[in-house]
Amino acid sequence: MTLASITPILLTAVVVLLLAAAAAVTIRRRGAASQDGSASEPTSSIEQEHGTRDDLLESKDERVPVAREPLEPSPEVPREVATPLRDQMPETTAADLVPTVEASMAKSRGLFASFRAARRLRGIDSETWEELEATLLRADVGVATTKVLLATLQEGVASGTLSTSEDLLRHLRVALLAQFEALEETRQRELAFTQDPEAVSVWLVVGVNGVGKTTTIGKLANRATLQGHKVLMAAGDTFRAAAGEQLETWGERADTDVVRGAAGGDPSAIVYDAIQRAKARKYDVVLADTAGRLHNKVNLVEELKKIRRVADKAPGNVTEVLLVIDATTGQNALQQARAFTEAVAVTGVVLTKLDGSAKGGVVVAIEAELGIPVRFIGVGEGLNDLLVFEPQAFVDALLGSEPVG
Numbered sequence: 335m336t337l338a339s340i341t342p343i344l345l346t347a348v349v350v351l352l353l354a355a356a357a358a359v360t361i362r363r364r365g366a367a368s369q370d371g372s373a374s375e376p377t378s379s380i381e382q383e384h385g386t387r388d389d390l391l392e393s394k395d396e397r398v399p400v401a402r403e404p405l406e407p408s409p410e411v412p413r414e415v416a417t418p419l420r421d422q423m424p425e426t427t428a429a430d431l432v433p434t435v436e437a438s439m440a441k442s443r444g445l446f447a448s449f450r451a452a453r454r455l456r457g458i459d460s461e462t463w464e465e466l467e468a469t470l471l472r473a474d475v476g477v478a479t480t481k482v483l484l485a486t487l488q489e490g491v492a493s494g495t496l497s498t499s500e501d502l503l504r505h506l507r508v509a510l511l512a513q514f515e516a517l518e519e520t521r522q523r524e525l526a527f528t529q530d531p532e533a534v535s536v537w538l539v540v541g542v543n544g545v546g547k548t549t550t551i552g553k554l555a556n557r558a559t560l561q562g563h564k565v566l567m568a569a570g571d572t573f574r575a576a577a578g579e580q581l582e583t584w585g586e587r588a589d590t591d592v593v594r595g596a597a598g599g600d601p602s603a604i605v606y607d608a609i610q611r612a613k614a615r616k617y618d619v620v621l622a623d624t625a626g627r628l629h630n631k632v633n634l635v636e637e638l639k640k641i642r643r644v645a646d647k648a649p650g651n652v653t654e655v656l657l658v659i660d661a662t663t664g665q666n667a668l669q670q671a672r673a674f675t676e677a678v679a680v681t682g683v684v685l686t687k688l689d690g691s692a693k694g695g696v697v698v699a700i701e702a703e704l705g706i707p708v709r710f711i712g713v714g715e716g717l718n719d720l721l722v723f724e725p726q727a728f729v730d731a732l733l734g735s736e737p738v739g
């Protein structure tokens with residue numbers, strides 16, 4: 335056989351071998367694809383050109399959201415998490431530890447502990463008075479009240495009954511308690527309900543912006559609910575956009591219903607609606623939030639007067655007006671608080687943010703200068719961080735009790 339005669343035969347054999355190999359590869363690929371069940375569909379011309387739909391999704395990293403995103407959030411990721419305002423609000427649960435006034439007043443007590451340490455083993459001299467005055471002012475007892483307290487102590491020294499720094503602190507304790515005693519008759523431990531069986535009790539909560547009104551309402555609602563009362567909250571702050579939503583979050587936490595109106599609406603109308611609803615559905619009390627800021631002070635005062643008037647019309651009966659004051663801005667807030675006491679007859683003060691503040695002495699100034707009893711103290715951002723104000727426990731927590739050596 336010549337080379338020329340076998341060349342066509344060789345070429346034919348090579349072509350046959352190549353075709354056989356190609357067929358084997360195609361069969362293997364189909365077999366593998368059909369095992370994961372994904373390749374039985376015929377491929378379109380677009381897919382042939384750009385890849386399959388799955389390839390497209392994967393290449394743009396869209397496969398997971400398109401294919402797997404659940405319609406509802408999973409139980410581990412509650413819907414609240416997606417709401418920015420709720421994210422910003424402090425986490426709190428009914429199982430929060432119940433705080434103590436002693437733990438909450440550690441910073442204020444530190445001031446008096448420093449005074450003790452500085453005056454240890456020394457008699458009473460001019461420095462003693464300077465340091466005691468500075469300590470009282472730093473604790474935010476206020477200039478006027480500090481003067482009165484120091485005068486009482488100086489009398490004791492002059493009459494020979496007080497001769498050491500520890501004597502001074504002991505007497506200060508007595509003087510502070512005597513001052514709290516002055517308002518003891520009006521200081522009910524529990525918030526009042528109407529005596530009229532046909533009426534609905536209303537508790538109004540007022541104060542300048544940011545002092546903790548809405549937070550306090552949440553805590554009070556929780557407290558009253560745990561005591562067995564049926565509580566309805568009224569979102570009377572229509573001035574600040576997020577105020578209604580914030581109150582609703584507290585409603586969920588405290589397991590309490592909330593009546594809301596449109597943003598920018600009339601707060602008195604919302605309080606009125608809440609009272610009607612409370613009457614119809616037999617709620618015991620309407621807890622009304624109010625704005626802390628309006629376009630100007632006159633507007634705010636006029637609006638509060640109107641809310642109070644409306645809330646006090648039958649079947650509504652305003653049994654408490656609580657003025658919320660922020661301890662960290664003590665003497666300043668005190669000035670602002672006067673405007674509120676003129677607008678609405680305040681029945682008690684809630685002093686917030688005592689936790690972490692060294693200004694616990696402002697309680698003394700509030701009672702002395704505003705003549706209104708402090709009823710509750712706020713000691714944190716959680717549901718349970720509200721304590722009934724007890725003068726004895728408060729004074730003990732403020733002054734501490736380590737003896738001077």
Ligand SMILES: Nc1nc2c(ncn2[C@@H]2O[C@H](COP(=O)(O)OP(=O)(O)OP(=O)(O)O)[C@@H](O)[C@H]2O)c(=O)[nH]1
Nearest residue numbers: 543544545546547548549626686687712713714715
């Ligand atoms: N540490 C501490 N923070 C508090 C306390 N009470 C309130 N706050 C915080 O103070 C801030 C303001 O509280 P709000 O309840 O919104 O105050 P508000 O008076 O309703 O404010 P406006 O609606 O703007 O007038 C929030 O961050 C609260 O978590 C408290 O007793 N202790």
Ligand SMILES: [Mg+2]
Nearest residue numbers: 547548571577
């Ligand atoms: Mg508020």
